[in-house]
Amino acid sequence: MVEKNKLTTDAGAPVPDNQNSLSAGPRGPLLLQDYQLLEKLAHQNRERIPERTVHAKGWGAFGTLRITGDISKYTCAKVMQPGTETPVLARFSTVAGELGAADAERDVRGFALKFYTEEGNWDLVGNNTPVFFVRDPYKFPDFIHTQKRHPRTHLRSPTAMWDFWSLSPESLHQVTILFSDRGLPITPMHMNGYGSHTFSLWNQNGERYWVKFHFKTQQGHKHYTNTEAEEVIGRSRESYQEEMFGAIEKGDYPKWTLxxxxxxxxxxxxxxxxxxxxxxxxxxxxxxxxxVGVMELNRNPDDYFAELEQAAFSPSNIVPGIGFSPDKMLQARIFSYADAHRHRLGTHYENLPVNIPRCPVRNYYRDGEMNYTGLRTGNPDAYYEPNSFDGPVQDSNVKEPPLVLSGAMDRYDHHQGNDDYGQVRVLYDLFDDEQKQRLYTNIAEAMAGVPDDIVRRQLALFAKVHPDYAAGVKAAL
Incomplete structure (x- = not known):
């Protein structure tokens, strides 16, 4: 008979009895010296960490990115060189719902990727849509407030959502996608992923190219209607997790074309x-x-909390050959994502096993909560820089070419000079009659109970896209 592993406390002490607490007699009271009971209760009290403010409900898996094309003349990033294979962690999510929300809700889906490259972690944190509701990060907290619960009723507020959207014409593009067929994918495998922002690539010659990253599903697009989604939620609130986890467990590995x-x-x-x-x-x-390549997901996490709930993605994680752009939303996310992780997980969240790079890490960060690596300079005397003790030094070979920007410092009106209707009109014209009718119906259902003046204001925006758009929604209402 194989001997089982022995249970211990967090400090490694063996546990003689894990069924009964220590008490002064069979009826109690309990004794404060039962440190094993106290440790167990204290850990339970601390099992939950703050959930993500947005993208709280998520599903994910590990896999590989294989580069099959050749864009080496555009970027020196090693992760993008022909034939390269890079481990990846993917996390998909809904934006608005809390941890207990149903998977099959109409919502934008997060599409976050962490590539463990030989030059450090590269994170691409996007959505299943190529655009977003706002273009200026100053409006992002306001927008998210409309997606969360009303401070008095503690219910979702369609009035808040449509009030904000009807006052923000730049949201039309994303709103139209959200309420189209693609607004409710049946699984994470049946949707595209987009970096959404404009990034940059640069090569060894110091030449820069602006870039958009797209991950196109090889499983095909499949979507629920609202009615179908209601039936699914009635059976299970965990439909995405069931579908994705189950597919990978049985070897049906999903793929996307980069x-x-x-x-x-x-x-x-x-x-x-x-x-x-x-x-x-x-x-x-x-x-x-x-x-450029193919991403395949082929391994489920062994522990959801350790490998997905603690996974921390941030657009600030780039590698030589990949850079940023003047995209205002991207610029803000470079700060806000990493800041959220430091609040939610701790100062040294990058040291967690799921987040730590697969290449050597050498820097002068020290002390603070959750620091279990100690000083990572190779020499205890090298705890500052510059120093005379062979501590890590900068590498000018990976310096990004300068980006020349011009313009006076001001709070520019992001509505001035922007056409918020033309690209939406192009998208609307791609829909056939049945797709348009579902779009009208989905919007009308989402507007139930919204005050008439807000509805009229939103219809006026639809009319600027196409008269039939406004007329169709109005008829559905």
Whole structure:
């Protein structure tokens, strides 16, 4: 008979009895010296950490990114070189719902990727849509407030949502996608993923290209209607987790094709739209997508909390050859994501096993909560920089080429000079009659109980996209 492992306390002491507490007699009272009971209760009290403010409910898996194309003339990033294979962690999520929310709700889906490259972690944190509701990060907290619970009723508020959207015409593009068929994928495997923001690539010659990253599903697009989703939620609130976990467990590994759109740096001044505006897409006819590689997810986490709940993705994690852009929303997320992780997980959240890079880490960060690695300079005397004790030093070889920007410092009105209707009209014209009718119905259902003046204001925005758009929603109402 195989001897079982012995139970211990957190300090490693063996536990003689894990069924009964220590008491002064069979009826009590309990004794304060029962440190094993106290430890067990104290740990239970601390089992929960703050859930993510947005993207709280998520599902994910590990896999590999294989580069099959060649964009080496555009970037020196080793992760993007032909033939490279890089481990990846993917986490998908809903935006608005809390941890206990149903998976099959109509919502934007988060599409977050962590690539464990030989040059450090590269995180691509996007959505299943190529655009977003706002273009200026100053409005992001306000927008998220409309997606969360009303402070008095503690219920979701359609009035708040449509009030904000009807006063924010830049939201039309994302709203139209959200209430179209693609607003309710049946699983994470049946949706695309987008970096959404404009990023940059740069090569060894110091040349920069603006880039959009797209992950196109190889499983095909499949979506629920509202009625179908209600039936699914009636059976299970965990449908995404069941589908994704089950598919990978049985070896049905999902795949996505990585594509990029590339724009020469100088072209940004020539486009009729702002290529750094998160509410806009780059027309494929102008910048056709290029196949780069394939991402496959093939391993489920062994512990959901350790490997997904503690996974921390941030756009601030880039590697040499990949850079940022003047995209205002991206600039804000560079700060806000890492800041959220430091609040939620702790100062040294990057040291957690799921977040720690697979390459050597050497820096002068020290002390603070959760620091279990100690000083990572290789020499206890090298705890500052510069020093004379062979501590790690900068590497000018990975310096990014300078980005030349011009403009007076001001709080620019992000509505001025922006066409918030043209690209939405192009999208609307792609829908067939049945898709349009479902769009009208989905919007009408979401507007139930919203005050008439807000509805009229939103209909006026739809009319600027196309008269039929407003008429269709109005008829459905």
């Amino acid at each position: 594509q990029v759109q590339l724009m020469p740096e100088a072209d940004a001044a020539k486009t009729s739209y702002d290529p750094f505006d998160l509410t806009k897409v780059w027309p494929h006819k102008d910048y056709p997508p290029i196949d």
